Amino acid sequence: MSELEALKSELQGLQVKALASIKEVENLLGLGILRVYYLGKKGKLTSVLKGVGKLPPQDRPVIGQYVNATKTALSEALDSAESLLAAKEKQQRIEAERIDTSLSGRTAKRGVLHPIQQGLNEMTAIFAQMGFDIAEGPEVEDEFHNFDALNIPQEHPARAMHDTFFFEAPKGQQAKLLRTHTSPVQIRTMKNCIEAGGEPPLAVVAPGRVYRCDYDVTHSPMFHQIEVFKVDKDVSLAHLKGVLQYFLSAYFEKDLPIRLRPHYFPFTEPSAEVDVGCVFCNHKGCRICKGSGWIEVLGSGMIHPNVLKSVAIDSDIYSGFAFGLGVERLVMLKHGIPDLRLFFENDVRFLRRMGA
Amino acid sequence: MKLSFSWLKEHAPLTKTPQQVADDLVRLGHEVEGIELPRAAVKGVRVGQIISIKAHPDADKLKLLQIDIAEPEPLSIVCGASNMGEGDKIPVATVGTCLPNGLRIKKGKIRGQASFGMCCSEAELALAEDADGLLILPVDAPVGAEVGEYLELEEAILDLDITPNRGDCMSIRGIARDLAADYGLPLIEPADELVGADTTVDPPKVRVSAHSDNPLYMACRIEGITVTDSPAWLQQRLIAAGQRPVNGVVDVLNYTMLDLGQPMHAFDADTLQGDLHVRSAESGETLLALDGRDVTLNSGDLVIADDTNVLALAGIMGSEATGVTNTTTSIILESAAFRAALISTTRRTHALVSESSMRFERGVDAAMIVVAMDQAVQMIVDLFGGKSSQMTVIGDQAALINDKQITVNIKRIETRLGIHIPETADAVLARMGFDIQREGGDLAIRVPSHRHDVSIAEDISEEYARVIGFDAIPAELPALTVIKARKIDASISDAVALGFVQVINYAFIAESEQRLFVAHDGDDLRLENPISEAMSVMRRSLWPSLLNTAKYNMNRQQAGMALVEQGRIYQGPVDSHQESNMIAWLMAGEYQTDSWYEKSRKADFFDLKGAVESWLDKRGLTARFIADDDVQGLQSGQTAKIVVGKSTVGHIGKVDGDIAGSFDLQADVFVASINLDALHAGKKAKFQPIPEFPSIERDLVFLFDKTISSNDILQAVRKAVGQQLIDARIFDLYEGKGVPESKRSLGIRFSLQDAKRTLVQEDSDQAMQAIIDAIAKKFGAELRG
Structure with missing residues (x-):
């Protein structure tokens, strides 16, 4: 057998053996070892090449081709085995890392805003969009701001309807009380404006806690109101209606009709009770609206000239509207909450369900 | 006020149904709280005329009737009654009718004879308790007509909530006037057949010495009456109006008041000693009132007195001793005007209330004083006999009937209502009694005497809005008012974002709860009329409320609490009180519940502190927490004051175990509070370049005396290293085995960085040595090997 034939046969044997080994190898590590063993700098193929020098020059290209073919064949076999093994090993890793994705997540602790707070936030935001500023005032008030300046003089029958909480005070001292509504903030805001040399327009919302000496299923001794008022030249009842319409539709997130009914409040003239189309039946009539299709939501009116006079605003030049929103009532209507007392029991199960 | 529909119809010829009238009343501003239908009209019961009566072939007591009800064919009806004759008109319940007693009329056969309806008695129409035989209708009853309509059986009681400004509507007549004006109907005037005065009866002698409080006093004596119960209809x-019948005379006066709005009073003339005197009370005089209460009078109260006794608190309540009873034979009637504000003040001072005072304080119509007196005298004489005197009148009625004039420009009204006012609206106001003259754009308006609530231009504006209808006013958005931009207070939402549940509690608490955290100093704001002792003082700390909320919830199987509340605290004295905005937290019980990834763990001081720190960090603030053993109600050694800059803004700590126990709380409870008004605005974020060079981190572990605070240690570290130190913190804490009792091992991890170069080994070695030296020098602590 010629040197050439012998080399050829050696190469062939090497290739057969190598391909068989490659087929058998089970992991990437073993494959790497095989690659080095056959194709490495000191590998089998290299050592076969060393024998090429002994061949006659005319045979060298022939065997060169053989060597290259073997190298290519082995490389390809190794590469394909490698990608197969890599895929297999990746698959094994994935299987090993498999988890039960239905287990509960590690929850970040989540708190909730009280539903009244959410209501206050939503309502004030709507008015802020309409250009109303936010004002606050004291909850412990005097009779001037809570009553007198609002055109409710001492002997007025309406004063008795307010169920006022009074404070114990040494004799001779001015009586103090818990404000029965947020309307005193209207007085304070207008007065501050005028006393600081300012003048209308004024467009203000005053959210806050108010108190009435009344405690039963439908009354809480503390609740929340938002006083809304605007004073400018030529403010009209039609503007009041427009603002109410906008607000109520925005708050209840649907277009609902509104209805104004003449009523009486000492601090507005004309005065109106405001009904909104029942949010439960969309004004069709249901058990909650007693079939009328209407739900009473708030009291409103054009600010009484005596009120403007008490803060030195000229009612011949300026007019204004005002209304007071009962926050609890609106939140109850929006979310179908049946009982006022739930708000102040603070049962966290209720709060978590209703809160956001 | 309860309004009888049939009574209302005596004042105005209404044609609408009670429900329609109720809707119109609401539109006019009178709230209708409910409609009762005591005897609803029976539909389907018609006037029938008996054509023939024959005996029933198989029953002795039954008869066969042929009845004409104005239909093509007469009805055959089997009937058991015997009081009717051919040609009589009777109520016939036709097939399908449901009677008030629930009986539904069906076609039927009675003993073999077909019957197509039922002839009715008064009882079956609910007109009487029981009846003997059929109701025989008047001969002029139209055959075929609905009996309910013919007899005007339709009755409804409307429950009205009259607003305090409309004293004129506290009577049937007042409501009728508003309705009639709206409907364009005439108001029916009261009958005017007056009983002639009998000159043999002496008119009462009356002296009025408080003329401004009692501008008109009218009195009439009636002698020789026999007081019985008033007739059933009255x-x-x-009763329908919600009043209890007393005796004939009192009932007539109450009836007159409900009818016309004028409250009146009657004295038993034989119990009086001398003349009547209307005067101011002397302080200390007493009156045993009709409601059985002994009232001690103040000077300034207006009374009716005789020579020796106070007989009545004017316009509010009479005395028991001089009231009319069933044995009374001679009476003096009073119809008067009293000053509204005085009545209001007096009745509030004495906590009295009566139907009379409610009307007087809202204002009664001076024009009705005489009319009511005439009507009452006539009714009493008609019903109970007797002879009436001539009227004694002190004061001038004509002068009382106010002649209020209002002049207003129609443009002003139109601008402020946002609608055009048509002249047709004037006619409606005219029917209400207003006299309106239009001269160009100006209106000259005379206000009728019953409208005490109308005195300025805006009142006229309301009247127009009312009669035109609020529905006619368009909805328009006003021009936008530009306001100063304002930052929204995110205090509570930031706390909620950190995992707390917001609660809202009453601002008043029990005084005993106040004392848990605030010592007695006389500065509580205390309510004079609290709902209960548990709601009697304005809170000066939010913690008692939070403890109560925790108690409420932990009693309901909640294992862990993380609560936050924002609200005011209030501090006296009353005449210069202060309100501050607070935020307060409470944590108790399980902070972490058992889960597949972690074991349960109870909340501790540092859980709450971490939350408070994060909350402050969100506002750009950093606080120091300085141990404070003198916070009332919190446990020494687990309590700190929260200091921002130089000021103490709040406290945090563990609630005293006994206090927590008193709220049924077994777990450790941690609370914190911060005065929001004491927080200044935090630093605004300012740009700093991201460091270019890497930082190095090193750890050192020392043994410290337990008494040395980590805060002091870290401060010493910062001072020792200086500018290159970017962070230093305790990363490990160990006490116990291998460490002496009085000591603890603290691991300090610090990071160094330089803005200008990469730090090398030498830098960190230097820093470490500086720290070791400083710690040794300051605290005598040694590196732990």
Whole structure:
């Protein structure tokens, strides 16, 4: 057998053996070892090449081709085995890392805003969009701001309807009380404006806690109101209606009709009770609206000239509207909450369900 | 006020149904709280005329009737009654009718004879308790007509909530006037057949010495009456209106008041000693009132007195001793005007209230004083006999009937209502009694005497809005008012974002709860009329409320609490009180519940502190927490004051175990509070370049005396290293085995960085040595090997 034939046969044997080994190898590590063993700098193929020098020059290209073919064949076999093994090993890793994705997540602790707070936030935001500023005032008030300046003089029958909480005070001292509504903030805001040399327009919302000496299923001794008022030249009842319409539709997130009914409040003239189309039946009539299709939501009116006079605003030049929103009532209507007392029991199960 | 529909119809010829009238009343500003239908009209019961009566072939007591009800064919009806004759008109319940007793009329056969309806008695129409035989209708009853309509059986009681400004509507007549004006109907005037005065009866002698409080006093004596119960119809009306019948005379006066709005009073003339005197009370005089209360009078109260006794608190309540009873034979009637504000003040001072005072304080119509007196005298004489005197009148009625004039420009009204006012609206106001003259754009308006609530231009504006209808006013958005931009207070939402549940509690608490955290110093704001002792003082700390909320919830199987509340605290004295905005937290019980990834763990001081720190960090603030053993109600050694800059803004700590126990809380409870008004605005974020060079981190572990605070240690570290130190913190804490009792091992991890170069080994070695030296020098602590 010629040197050439012998080399050829050696190469062939090497290739057969190598391909068989490659087929058998089970992991990437073993494959790497095989690659080095056959194709490495000191590998089998290299050592076969060393024998090429002994061949006659005319045979060298022939065997060169053989060597290259073997190298290519082995490389390809190794590469394909490698990608197969890599895929297999990746698959094994994935299987090993498999988890039960239905287990509960590690929850970040989540708190909730009280539903009244959410209501206050939503309502004030709507008015802020309409250009109303936010004002606050004291909850412990005097009779001037809570009553007198609002055109409710001492002997007025309406004063008795307010169920006022009074404070114990040494004799001779001015009586103090818990404000029965947020309307005193209207007085304070207008007065501050005028006393600081300012003048209308004024467009203000005053959210806050108010108190009435009344405690039963439908009354809480503390609740929340938002006083809304605007004073400018030529403010009209039609503007009041427009603002109410906008607000109520925005708050209840649907277009609902509104209805104004003449009523009486000492601090507005004309005065109106405001009904909104029942949010439960969309004004069709249901058990909650007693079939009328209407739900009473708030009291409103054009600010009484005596009120403007008490803060030195000229009612011949300026007019204004005002209304007071009962926050609890609106939140109850929006979310179908049946009982006022739930708000102040603070049962966290209720709060978590209703809160956001 | 309860309004009888049939009574209302005596004042105005209404044609609408009670429900329609109720809707119109609401539109006019009178709230209708409910409609009762005591005897609803029976539909389907018609006037029938008996054509023939024959005996039933198989029953002795039954008869066969042929009845004409104005239909093509007469009805055959089997009937058991015997009081009717051919040609009589009777109520016939036709097939399908449901009677008030629930009986539904069906076609039927009675003993073999077909019957197509039922002839009715008064009882079956609910007109009487029981009846003997059929109701025989008047001969002029139209055959075929609905009996309910013919007999005007339709009755409804409307429950009205009259607003305090509309004293004129506290009577049937007042409501009728508003309705009639709206409907364009005439108001029916009261009958005017007056009983002639009998000159043999002496008119009462009356002296009025408080003329400004009592501008008109009218009195009439009636002698020789026999007081019996009032007739059934009158009693029924009073009962329907929510009043209890008393005796004939009192009932007539109450009836007159409900009818016309003028409250009146009657004295038993034989119990009086001398003349009547209307005067101011002397302080200390007493009156045993009709409601059985002994009232001690103040000077300034207006009374009716005789020579020796106070007989009545004017316009509010009479005395028991001089009231009319069933044995009374001679009476003096009073119809008067009293000053509204005085009545209001007096009745509030004495906590009295009566139907009379409610009307006087809202204002009664001076024009009705005489009319009511005439009507009452006539009714009493008609019903109970007797002779009436001539009227004694002190004061001038004509002068009382106010002649208020209002002049207003129509443009002003139109601008402020946002609608055009048509002249047709004037006619409606005219029917209400207003006299309106239009001269160009100006209106000259005379206000009728019953409208005490109308005195300025805006009142006229309301009247127009009312009669035109609020529905006619368009909805328009006003021009936008530009306001100063304002930052929204995110205090509570930031706390909620950190995992707390917001609660809202009453601002008043029990005084005993106040004392848990605030010592007695006389500065509580205390309510004079609290709902209960548990709601009697304005809170000066939010913690008692939070503890109560925790108690409420932990009693309901909640294992862990993380609560936050924002609200005011209030501090006296009353005349210069202060309100501050607070935020307060409470944590108790399980902070972490058992889960597949972690074991349960109870909340501790540092859980709450971490939350407070994060909350402050969100506002750009950093606080120091300085141990404070003197916070009332919190446990020494687990309590700190929260200091921002130089000021103490709040406290945090563990609630005293006994206090927590008193709220049924077994777990450790941690609370914190911060005065929001004491927080200044935090630093605004300012740009700093991201460091270019890497930082190095090193750890050192020392043994410290337990008494040395980590805060002091870290401060010493910062001072020792200086500018290159970017962070230093305790990363490990160990006490116990291998460490002496009085000591603890603290691991300090610090990071160094330089803005200008990469730090090398030498830098960190230097820093470490500086720290070791400083710690050794300051605290005598040694590196732990």
